[in-house]
Ligand SMILES: Cc1cc2nc3c(=O)[nH]c(=O)nc-3n(C[C@H](O)[C@H](O)[C@H](O)COP(=O)(O)O)c2cc1C
């Protein structure tokens with residue numbers, strides 16, 4: 415591979431070095447993948463306004479997210495099975511994020527545990543919660559997140575039931591993988607992945623071991639999720655969890671103005687406008703299209719963040735200019751991890767940061783915190799009504 419300069423370069427390396435089952439799990443959406451595709455292509459529809467002869471010395475990307483200082487307003491999104499993309503993947507991603515100065519979010523469905531990550535980092539990280547039927551698990555994991563000093567709870571509300579993901583079903587996705595003949599043949603070409611995996615003991619879902627039954631021996635991720643996740647979760651549950659946690663609360667998976675209003679009313683510190691990277695309701699609109707109306711409705715009451723589709727610093731700038739206070743990236747950093755481990759996550763952050771900085775300058779702006787719609791050219795029908 416020649417010099418790496420884009421997220422797409424990392425994606426190609428990720429594909430080459432990672433078992434097909436896990437690469438496909440990352441690089442796919444649900445059903446027809448319409449929403450997954452829209453997330454990226456809708457960013458492409460927005461263009462930038464070139465401005466000239468503006469003093470561009472002393473530029474800054476420094477900002478805050480829920481009151482925490484960040485090198486740029488971006489956080490690493492919670493990504494389940496990160497430790498299957500690379501051995502100890504959550505620890506590696508958390509370390510890269512910490513060194514860069516952006517928050518890392520640890521998924522409930524992680525291979526490394528809360529304690530594993532806390533032990534290998536020095537700054538607080540965010541913890542993402544999936545609500546399961548087993549109430550003891552919820553109480554227990556909230557306590558563990560508190561003990562580990564997590565500075566925010568990211569409560570995901572768009573996945574009490576898993577969207578249909580055809581690739582995962584066809585690949586027989588599990589963690590660790592079952593050693594079927596096609597899996598063995600695939601692993602033969604991904605030997606570095608295998609060696610690193612043999613050198614760590616972290617190969618199953620360590621946050622939920624001992625609570626969610628059958629986790630060490632699941633037949634498929636989808637049937638296991640259906641058994642364990644609590645389909646009864648509602649706004650009442652959210653209120654109770656907020657009380658139980660007592661700290662900063664971020665609600666993830668908001669894609670509708672009415673839901674955003676509920677989140678603001680409940681007193682969330684931030685919401686993440688998200689369609690889960692096109693992995694849940696296929697046919698939902700892209701996050702960037704939904705963002706302006708949500709910012710207009712609740713932007714003065716709650717921090718509005720956005721994820722789904724961000725693959726560059728230009729995408730990030732567009733989201734900020736459309737009104738987001740910050741963004742999250744999922745696949746963009748997982749490609750880095752799968753390509754080059756911790757160094758790859760750092761590379762992904764550097765690529766995005768550089769793109770953000772240069773784009774800002776060429777748009778005649780110096781401060782990431784003052785980006786607004788004036789830097790964009792948005793097609794007239796971009797936010798057109800869908801009835
Ligand atoms: C492989 C993968 C696993 C994910 N697992 C989780 C998860 O465990 N919890 C969660 O809240 N979101 C999860 N997400 C969604 C991300 O947090 C985020 O919303 C999404 O990746 C953003 O879209 P992007 O990948 O286009 O940046 C996952 C996404 C991917 C790609």
Ligand SMILES: O=C(O)C(=O)c1ccccc1
Pocket residue numbers: 494495523573576635639690693
């Ligand atoms: O894959 C996902 O998007 C996700 O959030 C998830 C859900 C259940 C188990 C593991 C990951």
